[in-house]
Amino acid sequence: MKDKVWLITGCSTGFGRELAQLVLKQGYKAGVASRNTDDVKDIVADYPDTAIVLKLDVTKPDEVTSAVKTIKDKFGTIDVLVNNAGIGYFGAIEESEDDEVRRMFEINFWGLAAMTKAVLPIMRAQHSGHILNVASIGGLVGFPAVGFYNATKFAVDGYSESLSKETAHLGIKVTVIAPSGFRTDWAGRSANNSKIVIDDYKQSAGANKDAIRGYSGKQPGDPQKAAEAIVKAVESENPPLRLLLGKAALKGARNKLEQLKNDFDTWEETTTGADFPEGQ
Structure with missing residues (x-):
C-alpha cells in the first residue's frame, strides 16, 4: 500500500472523480x-x-474544518491536497451578473484558499506535503465569454506561485494544474450562462460561448489520462509549478509567451525609461 493520504475536493464528476478512483x-x-x-x-x-x-462545500467554513479533521482523525495526516472543486460561467464581462460572478469566486478561489489554509498547519508540522490547485489554461490566457472565470483562475495561478515560494523551505510543494478542453461537465451542467445578452458582443463573447458549448462532450482531453498525469506529478521528486494538460493548453501557453515577449521587447525603451537615472 502506498503511504500518501490524499484529500480531493469536487469528486462527484470530472477530474475529481477520475482522480479519486x-x-x-x-x-x-x-x-x-x-x-x-x-x-x-x-x-x-x-x-x-x-x-x-467527506461532505464538503468549500464555501462553508464549518464543512472545511470538519472535513480536514475527519480525514486526519482517520488516517493521521494529509499529504496531498487537490483543490479541484470549481464551476464555470459564460457571459461577456459587461453581461455578467454580479451575484453569479461572486458565487464563482467564492467556489473557485476563496473555497480553494480556505481548504489550503486548513491543511497547511498539518503539512507544516510534518515538513512535507503537496498542494495541487486545479486552474485552467484560462488562468494563463484570457478568452472572450469567460472573463470572470479567467479572473478566478488567474487568481489561483498567482496565489499558487506565491504559496510555492512561501512553503518550499518547509518541504511543501505546490502545483497548478492548467487543462485545456477535457470531456468533463465543465462546459455542460457545471457552468451557467448570463441571462443578459448584449448583441454588440455577439461576434466575440457570443461566438466563443457557442463554440465552447457546442464542443462539450467532444473535447480532445481524456479525464482519465489527466488523472494519471496528476498522480505522476505527485510521485515526481521535482514536480512542476505549472502542469499544462492537453495540446491546446500547450499551444495557448506558448502563444501567450510569444505575445508577452513581443510586448516586452517592443516597449523595452519605454519600460526602462520609467526609472530614475542610475545613481539617483
Missing part, C-alpha cells in the same frame, strides 16, 4: 469529498479501509 486503485488512502455524499459513495465502496467520504 485512480489513487484508490493504486493503493493510496483518500478522502473523497463532495457537496452531495451520495454522488461519491460508489467510488469508495470497494475501499473501506483506505477511503472515506
